[in-house]
Amino acid sequence: MELTRREALAGGAWGAATLLGAGLLAGGCGETRNPLRAPLPASLRLPKRESARIARALNRVGFGPSPGQIALVARMGLDAWLNAQLRADTEEDDNLRLRVSRLPVYNLPAGELLNYPQAAILAMLQQGAILRMVYSPNQLLERMVDFWTNHFNVYALKGRAAFRKGTDEVEVIRKNALGSFPAMLRASAKSPAMLVYLDNQANTGNGPNENYARELLELHTLGVDGGYTQKDVVEVARCLTGWTTERGFLRPVGKIKFDPDHHDDGEKFVLGHRIPAGGGPTDVDRVLDILVEHPSTARHLARKLCHHFLGEAGPALESRVARAYTESKGDIRQMLRPILHAPELVEGPPILKRPIDFLVSALRALDADTNAGREIQAYLDRMGQPLYQWPMPDGYPDQTAAWTGSLLARWNFAHALAYGAIPRTSVRLSQLASEFDAPRETALMALTLGMTPEDDQTLASRLSKLAYGSDGLKLGAALCLASPAFQWR
């Protein structure tokens, strides 16, 4: 029987609690091991104006604050925390690492994963992703993993892409999410999951298939207005011919290989560059070189990143981010630096949380102990964002207008979470609330929103009218999570 995270750490927690009085834990350790499982600071600070800004930053850069995190970040300073997030070098706690790293989807080759039903594979992929988003101290990294997963979208239900997606996530996305965009692009182009999803394995000299070539230009690099023509798509497709997935005896091996017989080896012209004949497997590398250096790629990525983190960003900031891409040869950290330090991060208009943002921020805010298993995933599905299951190559939309239809599912999730009605997920509301030396509405709003009652008087007034006792506390927590304010980040 699996231990819940709480059970596994019960031994450690009591020991740590004795150190609390000495304030050792509270003393500016930043994001150390077990940030969520650590006992709460002796008195949770109440929010001030500064807290709302920090809560906003935590929601933008990561997936929202966990109890006590706003105070911690306030002490170390927001800039210091942002820089630490960019470094992403905090160790995940052992329990999280063990839980996720032992999932077969990340360890077994696609051929062996075929022993599992596809539904189980999908469940594992989602479980790993959600657990990391909820519990990892490297929140920016997890947000970038989610961003790039959508950017290089693979629809897990196409063919056997699901069985290949775990490898793709480790080798393509996670490895490069805060690293080098060119490296990620090259890894993606050679990823069996991508090959299968966008049909590049069906792309041969005699029967070209433009699917991957088109999405490579339109979505992954230049962008739809990036200045390429249909001819370029055709020529890029020609360069990409000849790659296929390697098969063992009846089962895929999980690698790709180049088949010269199916490659179109003639001379090609891509975006004004001449690729000489006879390039063979190096044609794809030449194309990718051209694409990563194209100015439209810098602009396209800058625009997407600014949009994701800031909503609306002016052309000046987008240019700065694009320049950072060019000057650093595609270093993602360098692109993120101006975004994270832009005033719009905490001062700009709010961005609507997508279902994944909402779900994870709710679990973090209430310090939930969850296995992120099928019960949680079913809620995510009802909200409209079952991970890895968006059929189009453009990934889940990042616009406000896309996600306003999921409210009933969000309300039902908020209610179920607060009332402990989700199997294998639990919250300890009484303990959390009692850590605040304040009325209940103040405590709940501080916990979930980083706000004071003055910030949202309608909500505060409603909360104060709820019955006393544990039921009122649950209803109050549910209401905060279901409130309009909690839907924005």
Place this chain on the structure above:
Amino acid sequence: MHKDWWSCDGRGVWGRSSREPARKGASEFADLSRRAVMASAMMGAVAWLAGRTSALAQVSVSETARKHERETLVVVFLRGGADGLNVVVPYREDAYHRMRPSLALKAPNDDRAAKNDRVLDLDGFFGLNPALEPIFDSYREGDILLLHAVGSQDQTRSHFEAMSAMERGLASADTGTASGWLARYLNASQRSGSSPMRAVAIGPVMPDSLRGALQAVAIGSVDEYALVGADREGWKAALRELYGSGDDPVSAAGRDTLRVLDALNRLDPANYRPENGAGYPTTPLGLAMRQIAMLAKADVGLETACCDMGGWDTHVAQGRSGGWLAGLLGDVGQSLAAFQTDMGPRMAQTTVVVMTEFGRRAYENQGLGTDHGRGSFMLVTGGGVKGGRVLADWPGLERHQLEAGDDLRVTTDYRAVLAEILRTRLGFADTPSVFPGFSNKNPVGLYA
């Protein structure tokens, strides 16, 4: 119990009649392991996702005004390959009777045949399987339009491939977009302030035709769309207050959602009584059509509804006027008739399409059933439909007229029918975005 289409081994052939050549359909030698994976995935999906709902919201790709604001489109998918030749029967074709000595239904005026085995005359050439008698009057009154020799370009005769092609709005299943045709239509026809229940699928799983749809919900029944804890004092009232006044998109959406919930409460699904004496059969299809009628009447902003019915893979002992196929048709007939009656004048703003992934082979097989074929029938009813006819570019059933010597050829692309409905009834002009790669040469003439 008959095996349903998902456990069909896909070979498409059950024994052979002496006249049939050995046929190498693509499905016979298709990748067995892939089929096994997909079959288990389907079973796994159905079991795992039971009761799942999915509310996807929408991106404004391009706003195309819908001329007919309150039109509802209902798509009924018969899964397993419905035998069009025994539904809309070409009773005048000698070949039909020759190729189906046991299964062929008889001409309306065939005195030597039992009365039950005679078709109901549709237009002097085609006749209706008598099991569909419940909708025969509606046909004669001009409300129901039948089409024949309709299908896709998918040659595999595989359930999975053919369904996948049709639900994605493609010619065939090989490659192409993974999103559903209805999803593309819904996303492209988004209006601001539209309902969280624009599209509803009645069933445990979101159908592929709605995959990628923002604002689609899959529910087994209407009462699944409910606010948990609504009976808890203060919960609903608190939500109403919090979402009551903001003018941002989220507050507006909250009010829309509460309005839908209120409308469904007023509907009182548990005590719903169909109007005008309509009697739905207590079959899954009957219950699904009943849910759809409820939603259409509740004014929750429903624009598209999907449901499906399995069991059409009649490889063995298909029956003639009685038996397997007749039982299925009786269900369809009664459910459709009940729906029309229940909707009453609302049918004028509704369109129902009944379709299937392929038809069945012209020859009966040794098991007195039929194997996978190509062209089949389609049914369209609703506002503006010029019914009382059978539309078909009839290719004939002589050996040289059949596809691969076995199957009714497809002479009308299914997309032509769907595109015409979108354009004419739903006022949606951008059908190329819904059916990429398809250009409509000649109008089908559903409404002319």
